[in-house]
Ligand code: SF4
């Protein structure tokens with residue numbers, strides 16, 4: 001399959017798709033698909049930070065810093081718009097810097113999703129937010145075809161279904177793919193159209209079915225598996241990431257299906273049934289229960305909290321989560337890292353020591 | 360048990376505390392104060408402020424068990440809670456107090472020892488440090504029956520209050536205020552109104568009291584009047600010389616944050632306003648030689664207020680405006696006793712930190728013009744992402760648009776460990792030079 005840049009370029013030129021740069025994390029991708037937009041997610045572009053430091057203080061996470069850098073280096077010029085979901089304070093302010101201060105010519109959209117604990121008002125609000133987003137997009141992209149939306153919602157559910165099968169097999173130790181391969185494939189959904197992502201997932205599922213090696217299993221929690229070296233290191237140590245609680249993976253890919261006929265209702269129902277997440281203010285107890293369930297299902301021996309430095313939403317929960325897990329005999333490891341930086345020798349040693357402990 | 364606690368609380372409130380305060384006044388050694396020649400005569404109201412706040416913190420020791428206790432974030436619509444008679448405690452205000460008393464860092468260290476990263480907001484770390492250690496300069500904090508947070512100032516408070524909810528095993532109510540990337544929408548307002556209505560049964564259950572609409576309206580009226588009076592207090596600094604400095608206002612802010620909706624706050628601001636108006640009439644300035652007028656952006660550096668105040672006053676520079684102090688005066692005019700829920704939704708979700716950065720820039724431009732500001736000091740507060748991210752661009756744009764010189768101080772609100780004396784001095788010296796150029 002073509003590389004990310006080539007693929008995106010081709011989608012634009014050959015299929016006439018509009019391209020939107022999407023900042024983390026949760027957004028109704030089906031609406032964009034239905035409006036002939038290819039959402040291209042911006043999580044961890046491999047760049048050296050040159051310009052972004054003139055706009056951001058040193059204590060801001062590298063997801064935000066790299067995303068801004070991508071824009072400042074002019075690498076987003078082929079895009080037709082940006083979408084900023086309301087993920088955290090940093091993304092919130094970044095959205096305003098980009099839209100209000102940098103004078104980018106592409107339209108910027110913002111999507112606010114209600115925070116937990118959810119009430120009836122949250123559901124009503126979310127549904128209207130979806131429709132509100134559509135009407136704003138329609139001004140740029142023309143009217144939404146409701147049958148297209150229905151089709152894309154259905155397709156979104158199919159994608160989620162295959163992703164769930166992959167995760168289930170991993171939990172049961174019946175997927176022989178390495179950690180690195182698993183996440184490489186899963187993360188291609190960050191820019192592939194579902195028309196291409198779905199077959200890729202199916203192919204991978206068929207090819208990777210098989211007994212996983214017998215090493216210990218762990219759960220990985222955090223924002224995203226970057227630097228990738230952590231995955232390779234775990235592979236080398238014979239450790240399988242049997243499940244994850246990563247913001248850019250299971251927390252938003254394991255979308256529970258909905259039977260609702262109306263596509264907006266279906267999107268709403270799925271949204272509120274998603275796994276707990278810091279960026280939605282899920283309670284500590286919900287997160288503890290979710291992690292414990294994952295540990296139990298997969299027989300994992302430990303949880304690795306793989307933090308992006310300065311990520312407040314994640315860092316606040318960690319002490320109570322690790323406390324509760326340890327009380328129940330689950331080992332934990334906390335790693336703080338910057339994106340795209342090689343694993344230091346010291347960090348690798350800590351991972352090795354942890355693996356030794358759980359083996 | 361409740362009866363005893365209640366009796367004890369009321370005894371202390373009505374008899375014990377006033378007697379104690381009279382006693383402490385009498386026994387206080389009256390040392391002649393060394394008056395700094397850079398400053399005008401001190402504000403008399405400051406004594407009253409100390410009384411009001413001491414009383415508030417002192418009573419908090421007796422509140423648990425006598426009244427339903429809620430811990431509340433500074434931007435939450437407390438008016439609704441007041442209608443149920445909650446005793447409210449403000450961890451952020453307490454964090455500022457700890458910062459000002461220079462015990463912020465050691466309390467942060469307690470939280471860090473429990474695994475809370477040094478990169479988290481220091482108000483939160485201080486509060487968690489207090490929860491874990493029981494140490495506080497005010498003696499004792501009342502255990503909460505309820506936590507009440509609004510994310511109109513930051514998402515941080517919600518992460519923090521989730522930790523508290525798990526720690527104290529009490530319910531957390533969130534008032535979720537959608538960020539105004541563009542203009543506020545009807546959907547946003549209905550959502551917020553819906554949430555306020557959904558809170559009522561929970562508040563009834565926790566407080567054991569029925570919702571009284573009339574009482575709610577009364578509270579809203581008092582809160583609005585207090586905030587408007589606070590706005591007038593700040594507006595006195597438009598006078599030249601300004602009768603107080605923003606460093607004073609940082610202190611006088613406490614009642615509008617912590618006692619909003621209670622008559623005590625309103626009464627206090629009336630007294631303060633009278634005094635300030637009188638000073639304006641008589642031409643009494645907060646500093647003796649007000650040559651330059653400055654604006655402050657972001658929360659105070661609590662452990663450095665006095666030092667910075669002296670440093671600027673010595674150079675004839677007075678802070679006359681701040682985006683921070685203005686936050687409690689800016690939107691309260693939306694409050695309307697005839698539409699309490701809708702108006703609360705607007706007043707609380709349109710605050711500075713819940714608005715896009717264009718709004719902030721426009722506000723700053725307006726303040727600069729109205730208060731005739733010559734220069735800007737920007738505190739880039741490590742604790743506070745929503746207040747700080749965007750400041751570098753604001754600095755650039757204000758220079759381009761209004762030619763106002765400014766300086767960025769990289770520091771923190773309450774954790775003095777991240778303050779670099781040397782770096783701040785160097786930056787300020789360059790700023791002073793630019794101001795005199
Ligand atoms: S890493 Fe954390 S702080 Fe950074 S954008 Fe993601 S959620 Fe926000």
Ligand code: SF4
Nearest residue numbers: 480512513515742743
């Ligand atoms: S200092 Fe900033 S981050 Fe901390 S509680 Fe206040 S507004 Fe929130």
